[in-house]
Amino acid sequence: MQAVQEPLGNLSATMRERFAQIGPRWGSDINAHRDLVIEAYSPLVAAAAAADTGCEVTRDIPYGPHERQRLDVFAHAATRARGGADVVLFVHGGAFVRGRKSVNGLIYDNVPRWFARQGCVAINVEYRLAPEAPYPAGGEDVAAALAWAHAHAGAYGGDARRIFLVGHSAGGAHVAACLGDPLLAAHRAGSVVGQAAGHVAEKAAGAVLISARLVADALPDNPNAAGVRAYFGADETRYAERSPLAFAQRIGVPLMIVVAEYENPWLDAYGAAFFERVARERQRDGHPARPPRFMQMLRHNHTSVVAHFDSGETLLGEAMLDFFRA
Numbered sequence: 001m002q003a004v005q006e007p008l009g010n011l012s013a014t015m016r017e018r019f020a021q022i023g024p025r026w027g028s029d030i031n032a033h034r035d036l037v038i039e040a041y042s043p044l045v046a047a048a049a050a051a052d053t054g055c056e057v058t059r060d061i062p063y064g065p066h067e068r069q070r071l072d073v074f075a076h077a078a079t080r081a082r083g084g085a086d087v088v089l090f091v092h093g094g095a096f097v098r099g100r101k102s103v104n105g106l107i108y109d110n111v112p113r114w115f116a117r118q119g120c121v122a123i124n125v126e127y128r129l130a131p132e133a134p135y136p137a138g139g140e141d142v143a144a145a146l147a148w149a150h151a152h153a154g155a156y157g158g159d160a161r162r163i164f165l166v167g168h169s170a171g172g173a174h175v176a177a178c179l180g181d182p183l184l185a186a187h188r189a190g191s192v193v194g195q196a197a198g199h200v201a202e203k204a205a206g207a208v209l210i211s212a213r214l215v216a217d218a219l220p221d222n223p224n225a226a227g228v229r230a231y232f233g234a235d236e237t238r239y240a241e242r243s244p245l246a247f248a249q250r251i252g253v254p255l256m257i258v259v260a261e262y263e264n265p266w267l268d269a270y271g272a273a274f275f276e277r278v279a280r281e282r283q284r285d286g287h288p289a290r291p292p293r294f295m296q297m298l299r300h301n302h303t304s305v306v307a308h309f310d311s312g313e314t315l316l317g318e319a320m321l322d323f324f325r326a
Contacts, residue, residue: 003312003313003314004312004313004314005313005314005315005318006313006315007297007298007299007300007313007315008299008300008304008308008313009312009313010044010308010311010312010313011040011044015040016299018036018040019037019040019299019301019304020299022036022262022301023261023262023299023301024262026262026263026264026301026302027221027223027263027264027265030223030224030264030302033301033303034302034303037301037303037304037307038103038104038107038303038307040304040307041106041107041110041304041307041308041311042104042106042107044310044311044312045106045107045109045110045307045309045310045311046106048110048113048114048310048311048312049106049109049110049113049310052113052117054076054077054078055074055075055076055113055116055117056074056075056076056077056080057072057073057074057109057113058072058073058156059072060072061073061148063125063144063145063147063148064141064144066128066133068126068127068128068129069126069127069128069141069144069145070101070126071101071123071124071125071126071145071148072101072102072109072112072123072124073121073122073123073124073156074109074112074113074115074116074121074122074123074124075116075120075121075122075156075157075158076116076117076119078119079116079119079120079121079156079157079158080156080157081157082119082157083154083157083158083159084157084159085119085120085121085157085158085159085162086119086120086121086158086159086162086164086205086324086325087120087121087122087123087149087153087158087159087160087162087163087164088112088115088120088121088122088123088164088166088324089122089123089125089142089145089146089149089163089164089165089166090108090111090112090115090122090123090124090125090166090167090168090171091125091127091142091145091165091166091167091168091171091172091174091175092108092124092125092126092168092169092171093167093168093169093170093171093172093211093306094129094169094170094171094227095169095170095213095224095227095228096129096130096138096170096173096213096224096227096228096230096231096232097129097130097131097226097227097230097231098129098227099129099170099171100126101124101125101126102124107306107307108124108168108306109124110306110307110309110310110311111124111166111306111309111310112124113309113310114309114310114317115317117310118317118321120158121153121156121157121158123145123149123153125141125142125145125171127141127142127145127171127174128141130227130230130231131230131231134230134231134232134233135231135232135233135242136177136181136183136184136242138170138171138173138174138177138231139174139176139177139178139181139184140178140184141174142165142167142171142174142175142177142178143178143184146163146165146178146203146204149163150163150203160203161203161205162205162324163203163204163205164204164205164206164207164208164324165178165179165204165206165207165208166207166208166210166320167207167208167209167210167212168210168211168212168305168306169210169211169212169213169264169267169302170213170227170231171212172209172210172211172212172213172214173212173213173214173216173244175207175209175212176207176209176212176214176244176247176248176251177244178204179204179207179250179251179252179253180244180247180248180250180251180252181242181244181247181250182247182250183241183242204253205253205254205324206253206254206255206256206323206324207251207253207254207255207256208255208256208257208258208320208323209255209256209257209258209271209274210258210259210305210306211258211259211260211263211264211267211271211302211305211306212244212257212267212270212271212274213228213267213270214243214244214245214248214267214270214271214273214274215239215243215244215245215266215270215273216228216231216232216239216240216242216243217239217266218236218239219265219266221265221266222264222265222266223264223265224264244274245270245273245274245277248274248277248278248281249277249278249281251278254290254292254323254326255275255278255292255293256292256293256294256295256319256320256323257271257272257274257275257292257293257294257295258271258294258295258296258297258305258316259271259272259295259296259297259305260296260297260300260301260302260304260305261296261297261298261299261300261301262299262300262301262302263301263302264302267302268296271294272294275292275294278292279291279292290326293319293323295316295319297315297316
């Protein structure tokens with residue numbers, strides 16, 4: 001499959017026009033629009049997966065006792081033999097109450113499969129959901145998966161010193177919490193999962209937050225307000241302190257923030273605010289970490305910003321690889 005840089009450039013002209021039409025009204029029916037995006041990209045991703053005969057996938061490895069605390073590892077034989085590879089740990093979205101690491105056998109497998117093809121060891125993480133597992137369970141699960149990766153990535157050819165966390169939507173909130181939430185750190189002492197994770201979050205080499213839920217809100221125009229309440233609780237007075245934006249300056253690893261042009265309501269603004277807070281704090285404090293990066297994916301929406309991986313379009317993937325290697 002020939003790589004393309006133009007946003008949506010691997011889709012047909014008809015489908016690009018449909019994306020353009022729904023873009024400005026993405027938030028009016030995110031479920032129907034999400035389904036359209038997955039339908040559009042699945043055949044392209046399926047073709048790439050069928051051609052990728054060298055990728056070895058080890059599925060449903062437990063990193064905790066719950067049935068959803070499972071992960072898949074994607075790595076090529078050459079990567080295993082060579083060793084020292086970057087490790088990409090991907091955490092899917094789902095508004096805190098739904099989602100799984102593989103929606104239809106293609107999405108979100110497409111993200112780790114593409115990175116595996118680039119010579120990385122890629123890990124696809126599933127985690128517990130609200131309301132069964134409310135705040136701070138998601139951040140705990142990312143920390144536990146990171147602990148597993150730190151202990152086992154070497155067996156797949158990965159370098160445990162170079163694990164990069166990548167979170168989309170709610171998964172981005174969980175990645176941010178794993179790296180910087182002081183309430184989560186305090187909660188770990190009384191949690192079996194948290195104790196297992198320990199302070200391994202400090203071992204992450206960097207993080208990419210894609211269309212992440214970085215502020216908890218239940219605003220009237222938030223189509224996922226019910227999911228926010230299920231995860232963060234009914235007491236909205238606690239949302240500010242539990243939001244990743246509140247502890248952005250505590251995250252010490254290199255950061256890359258990505259938003260789509262057509263986002264779920266407010267997620268682009270929250271991403272920009274998060275970037276600004278981290279950038280200001282690091283400049284003011286002479287922080288040793290590199291300045292954060294910010295990228296807006298033009299013509300993409302909240303779902304296509306990850307669904308397009310391994311479909312031929314490489315703009316975001318190559319930018320992330322550059323971020324890892326920097």
